[in-house]
Amino acid sequence: MMAGGLWRILGRAAIFGTLCGLTFVVCFPLIWALSTSLKPKSEIFATPPTLIPRAATFENYAALVTGRPQYFQSGGQQVDTGSTPAQFFTRWFFNSIIVTAGSTLISIVVSTLAAYSLTRFRYWGRGVVPYFSLLGYMVPSIIFVFPLFLLMVRLNLTDTLLSLVLGYVCITLPFCMWLMWAFMRSIPIEIEEAALVDGATRLQVFRDVVLPTALPGIIAAAIFAMIVSWNDYLFGRVFLNSLDNLTLTVGVMLFFEGTHVDWGLLMAACVLMTVPMALLFMALQRHLVAGFGAGAVKG
C-alpha cells in the first residue's frame, strides 16, 4: 500500500519534471530575450552569462518607447548619429497594428459573408469554391509576392500600408473563408428559419442569430488573420521602402545594420513585439479551441 502510493508520487514527479524541462527548453529563447532586454549594456556579454539580470534596467524599453537615442553618447557628449531604428519603433508598432487590424477586418467581413452565402444560397460552384480556396496554401507564399508587387506598382500603391493590407488579405482570406464555411455549415438552418417566422428580416437574422452563433468561428479566423499579418516579414520587406512606413518585423531587422548591434535594444523590441499576440492568445484561446473544434468535427 505504502509502496504503491510512493511509486505513484514518484511517477507524477517524473512527469511534472519532464514537462517542466520541456517547457523550459521551448520557452528558453523568449526567456533569454526577456533577460537580455532587462540587462544593462555591460552585463549582456558578461562571463559567466546570467539568466537573471544582476542590475535590471528598463532603459532599453524606455529608449524604444520614447525614441531617445541613448547609446550614441561618447564621453558625456551626445553624438548625432542621424536617425536610429529605436526612434522609429513606436511608428512601426502603430503601422503593424494598422496593417493587422485592417487586413483582419477585411478578411473577417468578407469571409463571413462569403461563407454565409456558400452555405445558405444555391448557385453554380458553391460546392467547389471552399476546396479550391485552400489550393493557394500548397505553394510557398513567395510565389505570390512578386505578382502582387507588380500589381501594386500598377495600382500605384507601393510603399503604402494599404498595399500590405491588401497583400495580407490575399493570404488570409481563403483560409478564413474555408474556416467560416466549415463553421457555418454546422449552424442548423432551422434557427434562421425560426427567426424568419418570428418576424425578422434577412439582415436581422444574420445580425441577431447567425453572427452570435458563429462567433467562435469568427474569433478563430480573426486570430489566424492577425497572426499571419503581425508576423509576416516577406510582404513587408518587398512592398515597403521608406522608414516611416515599415512594419515591426521589417523594422526590427534594421537593428542589425552597421557594425554595431545593440542586443539589449533588439531584445526589448522583440519582447514588445510578442506581447500583443501573447495577450490576445491568452484572452481568446478558449474560443479558439471551440472554433477550430466545431469546424473540424462538423465541417
Add this chain to the structure above:
Amino acid sequence: MQVTIEDINKSFGSVRVLTNVSLHFPSRKFVTLLGPSGCGKTTLLRMIAGLETVDSGTIRFGDQVVNRLAPRDRNIAMVFQSYALYPQMTVRQNLGYGLRVRGIPKEARAEAIERVGRILEIDHLLDRRPAQLSGGQRQRVALGRAMVRSPDIFLMDEPLSNLDARLRIAMRAELRRFHLDLNATTIYVTHDQLEAMTMSDYIAVLDAGIVQQFGTPAAVYAAPANLFVAGFIGNPPMNLLPCRVALCNGSLFAVDEDIKIEIAQFHGQVAPEQEVVLGIRPQDLALTTETGASTASGRVWVVELVGSEKLVDVDFGNKRRLIVQTRADSFVREEDAVRVRIPPERVHLFDRQTGRRIASKSSSPSGGSTH
C-alpha cells in the same frame, strides 16, 4: 383564420414532391398532415410558412393569397422538430425575440413573456440558455415562442418526435389542451398515426406527394379510402388479404383458398371473379372454437403480449397471416391450432387494381372525402 390550398405542385429538381394538392384547413381546427417520411408533408407545411416557394397553385389565408408573402408577414408561428431555439439567447430572449423585432415595447414584451412562462410552467427557467434545458423544457420554450405572439396560425413540424415515449404521451394531451385554449388554426405534421388520431379534428393522409384521404380521425379509421390509408392508420395495422369474389348459391363471398367470407353488404358493388383485397382490423377478429361460416383455421405463428392485450399472429399457410387482438389473459401459445372468426359485417373491401375502397351498401356515404 382558415387556410385553403389549391392545386399545389412542388418539385426539387427532377423529384416531384407534391402533386395537385388541394386541402381546406377550417378556422380554429386542429388539422394533421399525416404520412410516411418523404411523403411531402413537411414541404407542404414549409410552403404554408413561406419558407419554401410554390411551383404552381395558390395558398390562401382567409381570402388573401399569400404565395409571395414573406414568412414574417404571414402572422404565423412555427414549432420545429429540432425546436430551433436561439442557442446564445436566454429563454426570456428566445420568447421575446419575435416581439422585439416587431417593435413591441419592452413592458408589453415582459408581460407577455411572464404570461406564457406561467402557462407553460417555465417561468423558473427564463434566465437559462437552451443548452441548460432538458428536451421537454426545450419543447415548452419552443411552444412558448410560438404562443407569445398570438399568431393566426400555428404550424408544428413533428414537435414531439425528439421526446421520449412517456413525455410524448403527456405532451400530446397538453398540445391538444393548448389548442383548445388558444383557439387558433393549427396545422400539425407527423408520421405517427397515433398522434394524428388522438389530437386532430381532421386528418389529411399523404403519400408520395398526393392527398390520399381527408376527414375526421373517426371517419378515416372507420372507412379508409384506399389500401395505403388502411395499412397506415390503426395500430396494429389492418390485416389485408388478397381474395377473389365468388357467387355461391346466390350469395357473394370473398374467397382465398380455404378462407371464405360472406360479403352480402357489397352486393351490386362487386362482380363475381373480381380481384379484391379484404381488410379486417385485428380488433374485429376473434379466436373461436366454433366451426361455422366465416371462420378459418390456422396455426399460431407468434404471440406478442402488449400490456392489456395479446397480438396473436395466425398463419393460414402460403404466407397468409392475420393478426388477431385478444385479451391478455387468453390462453394461447405458439404452434397451437386455432380457429379465427372473421365477422362479415366488419370487413372492408378494396379493389386490387386501383387500391380504392369499395363502398358497402350499409356504409354511410359521408365517411370522408378522397382527393
